[in-house]
Amino acid sequence: MKIMNKAFKIFKVQLKPMLNFASLKTDKKQRRKIIGFVLLILCFVPSYFLYFSIVDILYNSLAALNQQSALLAIGAMGVSAVVLLFGFMYVFSALFGARDLDMLLAMPVKSWQITLAKLLNTIVYEYVIVLALMLPIVIMYAVLSSAGILYWVYSVIMLVFMPVIPISVATILDVIVIRIFSMRFNAEKIQTVFMIILLIAAFAFSFLINKMSSVMYSDNQAEAIISTMIGDNQYLINILTKAYPPAMFFASALSATSSAQGDLYLLAFVAVSIILFGLAVFICDKLYIGAVTAGISSSKSKKKKLSSEEKSASFKTASKVKSIFSVDMKVIFRTPVFAINLLLVIPVLPAVILISIISQDISINTLFGLLSMGGPAVGLYLIVICFFIATIVTMSSSSFSREGRAFWITQIVPVKAMDQLIGRCLGTMLASGFLSVLVISVIGIFLKWSAFYIIALILTSLVACAPIAIVGLLVDARKPKTDWDDAASAVKRNTNTVISMLLAMANAIVLGVIVLLLRNINVWITISILLVLNLIFAILMANVYIKKSPSMLQNE
Amino acid sequence: MLRIEHVSKSYDRNKKAVDDLSIHVKKGEIYGFIGPNGAGKTTTIKMITGILKMSSGNIFIDGINIASNPIEAKRRMTYVPDNPDIQKKLKGIEYVNFIADMYDISKADRQERTNEYAKLFGMQDALYNQIASYSHGMQQKIVLIGALVTDPQLIVLDEPMVGLDPKSSYNLKELMKKRVSEGKTVFFSTHVLEVAEKFCDRVAIISHGKLIAEGSLAQLRENLAEGDMSLEQIFLELTDEDNE
Structure with missing residues (x-):
């Protein structure tokens, strides 16, 4: 025994x-965390029903x-x-x-x-x-x-x-x-x-x-099986x-x-x-x-001897924005958990849609035939789909959390909030933009839309990514989850990414409703309205970030 | 160079981690910050560097208020924490380049300084490897190189000797002396009282978040009216009194 x-x-x-209920009586932070978590769960109640x-x-x-x-x-x-x-x-x-x-x-x-x-x-x-x-x-x-x-x-x-x-x-x-x-x-x-x-x-x-x-549905033997x-x-x-x-x-x-x-x-x-x-x-x-x-280690780095020319070439200068972005990307690509959760998931949703189409034995021609019946307005629905797909890009909403205990570096370096914002949102913008370019251009070319229309749709979709990326960054700056041992905690088990996804989804729903309401008006007017709305939203959010982030990024 | 004015920090209503602390560190000075565990040293350092919000008071770096003009204040200083937590997926050189970019250091300057400090700390080859492959001491050294490459007016170090081998520890102390002779300022916390005694122009002793003594070793001895006391003896006497 x-x-x-x-x-x-x-x-x-x-x-x-996990079960530290005793601390709830005394620990205010813990209590707030639990309340936040309960509220988050409540958001999922409708889908649970x-x-x-x-x-x-x-x-x-x-x-x-x-x-x-x-x-x-x-x-x-x-x-x-x-x-x-x-x-x-x-x-x-x-x-x-x-x-x-x-x-x-x-x-x-x-x-x-x-x-x-x-x-x-x-x-x-x-x-x-x-x-x-x-x-x-x-x-x-x-x-x-x-x-x-x-x-x-x-x-x-x-x-x-x-x-x-x-x-x-x-x-x-x-x-x-x-x-x-x-x-x-x-x-x-x-x-x-x-x-x-x-x-x-x-x-x-x-x-x-x-x-x-x-x-x-197609099996003729269904009746026999049923009996x-x-x-x-x-x-x-x-x-x-x-x-x-x-x-x-x-x-x-x-x-x-x-x-x-x-x-x-x-x-x-x-x-x-x-x-x-x-x-x-x-x-x-x-x-x-x-x-x-037997040799399990978290990482084994290849040690390579460099020549003096190679060593000298390693010293590179870059703007603050470029440097923040490139370090972020290096860390994402070199950390498999980050790469899979942040990059590999991006093509998953379009792939799932494609798989369900292929497995239903619907030919591509039939599909495009159906789409072309909707006329140019289909393009508007397409960008709404892109807004929804973009919600799964959680790069900016885990940007500070991913730094983990190295977050102090962000806190001490003399970098303007605007540089931080661009450097950290660029990844989300590129990932979401890649999706938009891919989906809109492929369908646009098949449906023989004008190049100008395709570019306008892509641009609208890209501009719509900006406020979402900034909102994600704000959510993460407010309470970055930096105290983790397992990298998955920063991206998967991080409530900041869930909150940002919900906010992005709410934004996509609002934009979808606007498209539905304006669907019978000229498509160019709808595109212009979407562009202006998203630009205003992006500028507003950027201003909030610039004003609030210096204080938010300090520990309480 | 560093002026701390009536700074307080409380994590909850009942207890102050730092209580009405005022310190003035002059240009070209090595200033030691000592105190028992939990005295408020790291909390103070984190407020100086802008990591932690103050509850009240002001901190000025070269006359610039860190709270109202953080970018300009941070441009003039750098910080080396007690634990070298940095992005392990970067190579040493990538980390140094990143820090140098943040402080707008030219290519020639960063190359010259990095090579100089890498040689000093025996990191010439390791610089091009991933930080994940470094030992704890090597990680501490790369953080130091990153800090020194910015050539700051004020360098704030939290327990800088921890994790360093004796040679690197010696080299760091010599380097700090050299920097001070060039008019730069060093502010560091330590538990090694011998180092503080031999190395610092002035020290501050903090206990329970409050400053209990400040000055050169001679001044501290004079205040205690004990002619030949070591800093260790002074520290023990002051902190024991404070505990009582």
């Missing part, structure tokens, strides 16, 4: 920052085929897949990227105790995903099927165990992969590979879903959970809580979870120290 105590002590210490209604529709559709319990299986599979995909990253960060590793490894603690504590911690963090995605399914299923008290007891037990299997699998794969490859790759490269796999998986998933839905489904209420569960049997245990246990079979499925789910978790901890115990000490 004493041995277990050490593991739980490490677990408790690591959990403290939408999720509830989708679950409702799905339940009723499945119930018509006597397959309602498949809803639980779909939920369990989806959530487990999400936990698994994120699990690769989280487990990797917890086991190999954490700053406390050196300290923990030097203590008289066994490696299985460290890994047990860290895995339990990761599981606790995963409950956020599990609860957010599974609660609507579990609740709606209970309400619509009039489930009894036992259903709720089973649900609690199974939700507690839900992230255990995917986290265990992610751990085993992480540790083995790192043990094998760590001699050749550094931690960041391995992290990059995981992130690219995640993106490919997301693309493949989106492609498959689209393909499946189009096949379902089989009505006769066998486990039909869909069995098909869906072939790749992941624990989802079947989950769905079958909850759909048969009153029978002994339900108890068996519950036991099977819990038993598989515990066995796999034990196996993950066992493998960690055997391989972890080896993996950590």
Whole structure:
């Protein structure tokens, strides 16, 4: 028991920052942070209601085929897949990227105790995903099927165990992969590979879903399948959970809580979870120290001898704006987490739209035929789409946060606010501009719009990026998140980027409404109005930044 | 060169981290800032450099108020923190170029100064490598080179000797003396009282955010009416009294 105590002590210490409710009474900042976070969550309430209604529709559709319990299986599979995909990253960060590793490894603690504590911690963090995605399914299923008290007891037990299997699998794969490859790759490269796999998986998933839905509609055998489904209420569960049997245990246990079979499925789910978790901890115990000490490092720089001419050429002068921009870009390109989150996501949205078009078997000619029917006004809708796509560019809204503990340099250098603003917004402008140029010019050329019209649309779209970039910068300057160990915290787990995205989306909605209201007036008048409005907005925001940023960038 | 006038800083209503502090550092002076842990040294330094807002008071750099004209004030000084947190993804030379760009240093000047200081701190080759590959001491050195390349009128250093090897520590002290002989000013905090004793023209002792003594070593001895006390003994006596 004493041995277990050490593991739980490490677990408790690591959990403290997350559950530090005691500090709320005394810490004003912490209290404000929590209130801000709650308000942010409230912004998502409408979309959460939408999720509830989708679950409702799905339940009723499945119930018509006597397959309602498949809803639980779909939920369990989806959530487990999400936990698994994120699990690769989280487990990797917890086991190999954490700053406390050196300290923990030097203590008289066994490696299985460290890994047990860290895995339990990761599981606790995963409950956020599990609860957010599974609660609507579990609740709606209970309400619509009039489930009894036992259903709720089973649900609690199974939700507690839900992230255990995917986290265990992610751990085993992480540790083995790192043990094998760590001699050749550094931690960041391995992290990059995981992130690219995640993106490919997301693309493949989106492609498959689209393909499946189009096949379902066209399949002549649909009638035969439907009649089989009505006769066998486990039909869909069995098909869906072939790749992941624990989802079947989950769905079958909850759909048969009153029978002994339900108890068996519950036991099977819990038993598989515990066995796999034990196996993950066992493998960690055997391989972890080896993996950590086998050369994992946050970065390995190539050391190259330079000639005196090369050394001399390294001394370059640049304007403040250019220097700020180029350092920012260098850091983004050399930090895989930044590059993937800030740059690689930019083509994702257009790519997802393209994939859904391709998977629906709609020919490009048909698509452009449909678009050309809208006339030049389509161009206006197109720039509204560009406004929406631009919301995912979070370069300026994480600009100061990305500097982390090196933020003091920005605070001490004698740079005018205007130079900071241009240097830091240039990246967002270029990224959003690239998207606009790409989308508008490709469609414009296909639809044979005049070059002047295409340029006017691109210009309008570019000007609209400016105020959004400045707003993002202002949001980040107000409270930059600089105290981070893991680079992902600066871009992904940063509320500044979420707030900026919401503000950018609100702006895109307003501009979209303006376009809709003016759609029957001359397109040139609409373009002029959009240009003037965005210019005024940009100038206003720039003035706010110039006035407020010197004080905002100081610590309180 | 540096005038701190009635500066206070409180993080919450009940406790002042710095309490009505007034200091005047003259041009061409090495000024040591000493005090126990948590005395308010780093807080003061962060207010001098514009990192931290003051609750009240004024700070002037070469007669320019840091609060009302931060750009002009910052142009005249540079800062080396106690922890060399810098962008690890940059190469040393890229970091130095960036800092030099921010202070409008010409190519010839930055090249000459960088080479001089890189040689002094044994960083000639490391300068072209990524900072992530540096040891803690090397990171401290690149921050120092970045600060010195701007050739500031006032250099503010927070525990500058921490992390430096003995040779670099010696070279830094010699360099500071040279700068002072050229009319530049050095303001630094330290825990190493021996360094402060041998190296500083004047020292300020701060405890619980308040200035408890200021002057040259001779003046401090005179004030305490103890002829041959070391700075360490003076420090211990003053801070013990303050704690009581």
